[in-house]
Amino acid sequence: MQPVHVIGGGLAGSEAAWQIARRGIPVVLHEMRPVRGTAAHKTEDLAELVCSNSFRSDDADHNAVGLLHDELRRSGSLIMSCADDHQVPAGGALAVDRDGFAAAVSAALAAHPLITIEREEITALPPEDWDSVIIATGPLTSPALSEAVLQATGEDALAFFDAIAPIIHFDSIDFDTAWFQSRYDKVGPGGTGKDYINCPMDKAQYDAFIDALIEGPKADFKEWETNTPYFDGCLPIEVMAERGRETLRHGPMKPMGLTNAHKPDEKPYAVVQLRQDNALGTLYNMVGFQTKLKHGAQLEIFRMIPGLEDAVFARLGGLHRNTFLNSPKLLDGTLRLKARPALRFAGQITGCEGYVESASIGCLTGLFAASERLGRTLPPPPPTSAMGALLGHITGGHILRDEPGPGSFQPMNVNFGLFPPIETPKADAEGRRYKGKEKSKAKKAALTRRGRADFADWMTAHVPPATAE
Ligand SMILES: Cc1cc2nc3c(=O)[nH]c(=O)nc-3n(C[C@H](O)[C@H](O)[C@H](O)COP(=O)(O)OP(=O)(O)OC[C@H]3O[C@@H](n4cnc5c(N)ncnc54)[C@H](O)[C@@H]3O)c2cc1C
Numbered sequence: 001m002q003p004v005h006v007i008g009g010g011l012a013g014s015e016a017a018w019q020i021a022r023r024g025i026p027v028v029l030h031e032m033r034p035v036r037g038t039a040a041h042k043t044e045d046l047a048e049l050v051c052s053n054s055f056r057s058d059d060a061d062h063n064a065v066g067l068l069h070d071e072l073r074r075s076g077s078l079i080m081s082c083a084d085d086h087q088v089p090a091g092g093a094l095a096v097d098r099d100g101f102a103a104a105v106s107a108a109l110a111a112h113p114l115i116t117i118e119r120e121e122i123t124a125l126p127p128e129d130w131d132s133v134i135i136a137t138g139p140l141t142s143p144a145l146s147e148a149v150l151q152a153t154g155e156d157a158l159a160f161f162d163a164i165a166p167i168i169h170f171d172s173i174d175f176d177t178a179w180f181q182s183r184y185d186k187v188g189p190g191g192t193g194k195d196y197i198n199c200p201m202d203k204a205q206y207d208a209f210i211d212a213l214i215e216g217p218k219a220d221f222k223e224w225e226t227n228t229p230y231f232d233g234c235l236p237i238e239v240m241a242e243r244g245r246e247t248l249r250h251g252p253m254k255p256m257g258l259t260n261a262h263k264p265d266e267k268p269y270a271v272v273q274l275r276q277d278n279a280l281g282t283l284y285n286m287v288g289f290q291t292k293l294k295h296g297a298q299l300e301i302f303r304m305i306p307g308l309e310d311a312v313f314a315r316l317g318g319l320h321r322n323t324f325l326n327s328p329k330l331l332d333g334t335l336r337l338k339a340r341p342a343l344r345f346a347g348q349i350t351g352c353e354g355y356v357e358s359a360s361i362g363c364l365t366g367l368f369a370a371s372e373r374l375g376r377t378l379p380p381p382p383p384t385s386a387m388g389a390l391l392g393h394i395t396g397g398h399i400l401r402d403e404p405g406p407g408s409f410q411p412m413n414v415n416f417g418l419f420p421p422i423e424t425p426k427a428d429a430e431g432r433r434y435k436g437k438e439k440s441k442a443k444k445a446a447l448t449r450r451g452r453a454d455f456a457d458w459m460t461a462h463v464p465p466a467t468a469e
Contacts, residue, residue: 001025001026001373002026002131002132002373003025003026003027003028003116004020004025004026004027004028004132004133004134004369004370004373005027005028005030005126005130005132005133005134006020006027006028006029006030006133006134006136007030007122007126007133007134007135007136007137007145008030008031008032008135008136008137008138008141008347009029009030009031009033009046009047009109009117010046010047010048010136010137010138010347010358011047011079011138011347011355011358011359011362012136012138012346012347012348012358012359012361012362012365013029013031013046013134013136013137013346013347013362014029014046014047014078014079014105014109014359014362015072015077015078015079015359015360015362015363015366016134016136016346016362016363016365016366016369017029017109017115017366018077018078018108018109018112018115018366019075019076019077019362019363019366019367019370020366020369020370020373021112021114021115021468022076022112022466022467022468022469023370023374023464023465023466023467023468024114024467024468025114025370025373025374026114026115026116027114027115027116028115028116028118029046029109029115029116029117029118030118030120030122031046031117031118031119031120032119032120032121032122032142033119034119035119035120035121036121036142038138038140038142039140040140041140043099043102044119045099045102045103045105045106046102046105046106046109046117047079047082047101047102047105047106048098048102049096049098049101049102049355053088053095053096053097053098053101054090054093054094054095054096055069055083055093055094055095055096055355055356056093056094056354056356057092057093057094058092058093058094059092060448060452061444061445061448062441062444062445062448063444064386064389064414064415064416064418064419065354065356065357065386065413065414066448067385067386067414067448067451067452068356068357068360068386068387068390068414069094069356070386070452071360071381071385071386071387071451071455072356072359072360072363074455074456074459075363075367075459075463076466076469077359077363078105078108078109079105079355079359079362079363080359082096082101082104082105082108083096083101085100085101085104086100086101086104113468114468121142121144121145122137122145123142123144123145123148124144124145124148125148125149125151125152125343126343128342130342131342132342132344132369132372132373133342133343133344134344134345134346134365134366134369135149135343135344135345135346135349136345136346136347136349136362136365137323137347137349138323138347138348138349138358139322139323139324139348139349140323141323141349146323149325152337152339152340152343153325153326153330153337153339154339164290164315164317164318164319164410164411165285165286165287165288165289165290165291165317166285166286166289166291166298166302166313166315166316166317167277167283167284167285167286167313167314167315167412167417168274168283168284168285168286168308168311168312168313168314169282169283169311169312169313169314169416169417170281170282170283170284170417171282172310172311172312173197173274173284173307173308173311174307174308174309174310175307176262177199177200177262177306177307178197178198178199178274178306178307178308179197179198179260179261179262180194180195180196180197180198180261181193181194181196181198181258181259181261182194182195182196183196183256183257183258183273184256184257185257195275195276196273196274196275196287197273197274197275197284197307198258198260198271198272198273198274199271199272199273199274199305199306199307199308200255200260200263200266200268200270200271200306200307201253201268201269201270201271201272201305201306202266202268202269203269205269205304205306206249206253206269206270207245208304209270209301209304209305210241210245210248212300212301212304213237213238213241213293213301214238214241214242216238216293216294216297216300216301217293217294217296217297218238218292218293218294219292219293219294219318235290236290236291236292236293236319237252237288237289237290237291238291238292238293240252248270249269249270251288252272252273252287252288252289253270253271253272253288254270254271255267255268255269255270255271258271272286272287272289272305272308273286273287273288274286274287275287278393278417278418279396280417280418280419280420280421282416282417282418282419282421283314283415283417283418286302286317289302289317290317290318290319291317291318291319292317292318292319293317295316298313298316298317299313299316314412314413314415314417315412315413315415322348322411323348323349324348324349324350324351324411325345325349325350325351326409327345327350327351327394327395327409328394328395328396328409329409331345331350331394331395332395333380333391333395333396334368334378334380335350335361335364335365335368335391335394335395336368344365344368344369345365346358346361346362346364346365346366347361347362348411350394351393351394351409351410351411351412352390352393352394352411352412352413352414353411353412353413354413354414356414357390357413357414360386360387360390360414361390361391361394363387364380364381364387364391367463367464370464371463371464374464376464378462378463378464379458379462380395381455381458382451382454382455382457382458383419383420384419384420384447384450384451384454385451385452385454385455385458386414386419386451386455387455388451388454388455388458389414389418389419389451390414390418392418393412393418416444416447419447419451422443422446422447422450423446424439424442424443424446425442425443425446428442
């Protein structure tokens with residue numbers, strides 16, 4: 001049997017290689033370290049964790065990443081079994097001894113009889129006779145391969161600043177203050193005239209907000225980020241605020257063409273706009289609010305915005321170098337490059353974010369490639385599961401727009417906003433009505449219950465069993 005080639009032995013590539021080999025299919029895993037390093041990796045271990053040692057919450061009942069842990073464990077994941085074996089105390093989170101963890105992943109892959117590890121940088125697109133390839137080279141993909149992928153995809157950007165604006169859960173916005181309206185009520189192609197959520201500010205609120213932005217603590221640029229070009233359309237809001245107190249009011253916070261639906265006679269001094277971020281309509285992003293403010297400061301400052309006092313953030317803003325594809329446009333539902341289906345992509349390069357998310361997309365890509373080699377068709381996991389919801393974000397759930405800079409698709413951690421909505425249970429099994437925070441806990445429990453059941457059905461019905469461990 002011809003091998004599947006996996007390029008990049010990080011979180012995604014290691015998991016993909018494992019899932020393929022345990023189904024009796026040979027794998028060649030190409031990892032460039034230590035021949036060539038990256039700006040963040042320090043060792044030659046496979047699945048090295050470049051920063052924090054946390055896999056985040058391990059609560060599979062109330063947390064979306066906890067549900068991913070559960071689905072990975074059910075899939076026989078190498079990343080999760082090594083994480084479990086090298087766990088360190090971290091409250092409700094799953095944190096690991098990073099050296100023990102990466103050494104265990106490296107040893108398991110090296111010991112598998114069907115896996116060959118080649119230490120080499122792949123600098124060009126793979127030759128045509130590699131008929132099944134997974135590219136899992138991560139956010140720090142080497143420049144030569146980035147260039148080759150750019151040429152294959154025909155896109156004009158692949159490696160750039162990942163300028164991200166915060167994303168907010170729709171149901172945490174206060175509509176006694178905010179209202180729906182497009183600027184000048186423009187319907188546009190495909191709009192309704194009420195496509196944006198607007199949050200008004202008077203002069204005193206605007207002044208206090210600008211002061212907070214200018215004074216707020218900012219994250220420093222890492223040294224490897226300094227050579228990456230800025231997109232002018234993606235300047236951080238605090239940089240704009242520093243350029244002049246009125247800059248934001250004439251930029252992303254301009255009040256023109258908007259009438260406060262609650263106080264039609266009061267002209268807002270400035271307006272913050274939010275735009276639908278996913279097809280489900282459960283998430284909204286803050287338009288033009290990319291920022292390098294520290295996360296704690298973002299929570300404090302953005303909750304000063306009228307209507308967002310209780311906002312729950314699905315993702316906070318940030319700027320760092322990242323390499324990722326415009327996946328909703330370029331990849332099909334099983335992560336194949338539409339223009340060259342022998343190539344699949346996995347991990348952060350597909351537009352997910354985080355260790356666990358990258359391992360999960362690695363797991364899925366491995367399962368898709370293995371099924372194909374075995375002559376089977378594996379449908380994507382159900383959108384109600386955590387892996388299905390994440391895959392949906394990457395390959396279809398996001399609304400694509402033509403905008404300056406890298407485009408509107410941005411990497412994301414898994415979160416409940418990516419899941420199809422569910423009716424919130426009103427009372428517990430004894431008929432006692434949920435109050436306050438109990439309601440949101442009950443909703444999360446209902447989402448994870450549904451996801452677990454659907455994922456288990458999908459595994460049983462479609463995923464080829466492991467035969468070679
Ligand atoms: C500086 C930084 C800090 C981060 N901190 C966190 C954090 O704290 N928590 C978190 O959850 N996520 C964090 N992330 C995101 C994290 O990188 C990803 O979540 C995860 O490591 C991505 O997994 P991956 O498998 O896609 O890529 P990686 O784990 O980066 O693996 C990619 C592998 O491909 C190899 N490679 C690259 N190019 C080539 C080539 N041409 N040929 C052969 N091999 C190649 C690399 O050496 C690497 O081993 C951080 C990312 C960066 C850049």
